[in-house]
Amino acid sequence: AQSVTQLGSHVSVSEGALVLLRCNYSSSVPPYLFWYVQYPNQGLQLLLKYTSAATLVKGINGFEAEFKKSETSFHLTKPSAHMSDAAEYFCAVSELGADGLTFGKGTHLIIQP
Amino acid sequence: KAGVTQTPRYLIKTRGQQVTLSCSPISGHRSVSWYQQTPGQGLQFLFEYFSETQRNKGNFPGRFSGRQFSNSRSEMNVSTLELGDSALYLCASSLGQGAFDGYTFGSGTRLTVV
Numbered sequence: 001a002q003s004v005t006q007l008g009s010h011v012s013v014s015e016g017a018l019v020l021l022r023c024n025y026s027s028s029v030p031p032y033l034f035w036y037v038q039y040p041n042q043g044l045q046l047l048l049k050y051t052s053a054a055t056l057v058k059g060i061n062g063f064e065a066e067f068k069k070s071e072t073s074f075h076l077t078k079p080s081a082h083m084s085d086a087a088e089y090f091c092a093v094s095e096l097g098a099d100g101l102t103f104g105k106g107t108h109l110i111i112q113p
Numbered sequence: 114k115a116g117v118t119q120t121p122r123y124l125i126k127t128r129g130q131q132v133t134l135s136c137s138p139i140s141g142h143r144s145v146s147w148y149q150q151t152p153g154q155g156l157q158f159l160f161e162y163f164s165e166t167q168r169n170k171g172n173f174p175g176r177f178s179g180r181q182f183s184n185s186r187s188e189m190n191v192s193t194l195e196l197g198d199s200a201l202y203l204c205a206s207s208l209g210q211g212a213f214d215g216y217t218f219g220s221g222t223r224l225t226v227v
Contacts, residue, residue: 032213043117043203043218051213090156094212100146100158100169101212 002027002093006104014112019063019078021107023091026072033074034092034101035065044090050074061085086111115140117219119204125225131192134222138185138206144168145187146216147179150201159202162187163210191224199226 007022025031032051036044048059055067065076074091088108092101118137126132138145147159158171162181179189185206191198201223205216 034212034215036218041220043220044205044216045218046215049213049215092156092212100148100161100171101156101216102158103156105155 002031002095002102004091004093004102004104006089006091006107008107009105010108010110012110012112013081015083016080019076019081019085019109021076021089021091021109023065023074023076023104024072025074025091025093027093027095029095032094033065033067034094035059035063035074035076036090036092036103038088038090038106040087047076047089081109081111083111083113085109117204117206117217119202119219119222121222122220123223123225125227126194128194128196128226130194131190132194132224133188133190134202134204134224136187136189136204136206136219138187138204139217142206142208142217143185144207144210145181145185146205146207146212147187147189148203148205149173150203150221151199156203159189161211168210194226196226199224 003026005024034049035047038044048057050067058064091104120135144163146161160170161168165181176192181187201221203221204219207214
């Protein structure tokens with residue numbers, strides 16, 4: 001069965017600092033991987049997705065993620081944090097034919113001024 | 114281009130009642146999926162509809178059901194409500210089947226069961 005582990009329920013960084021949100025997955029087949037962001041009282045917005053093409057995936061708002069099969073990881077990074085990045089971030093995995101997306105528990109990103 | 118529209122935004126129901134939530138996908142999207150979000154369990158997949166057919170169903174009791182109409186609009190129904198059904202219910206649409214194209218989510222319906 002597929003699963004996702006997000007390390008750190010809360011991550012705090014200073015404005016302008018590197019953002020690193022960790023995601024490890026478990027899947028019996030080559031996975032499709034996603035990062036979503038959720039702002040308060042809103043639905044989820046797709047940041048980026050990995051679908052077995054390039055292992056370094058660039059998304060919106062300056063975020064990118066690298067698929068590392070050997071480490072079963074798909075960590076999300078952004079070189080310089082902005083106050084507007086404060087939100088909840090979810091990593092998710094999907095297998096072909098599986099029942100929808102399996103989400104991690106989420107990481108709350110806090111940006112310190 | 115209009116996004117995914119969910120109605121109502123907020124709902125308060127009494128235990129034992131039933132409720133129907135509505136979702137209008139992005140124009141041209143044929144797949145609609147539903148997710149439940151709670152503080153304890155996080156985001157959990159309920160079911161997916163594509164071309165009016167349920168493709169997949171998550172691990173929820175039969176009290177949770179849904180349907181999709183010919184215009185791709187979808188409804189989900191929860192019967193005999195329990196306190197534990199209080200959650201944010203999110204609808205997501207995509208162009209093709211499954212999540213591979215990337216979902217577009219609505220803002221959700223927050224259901225409170227008292």
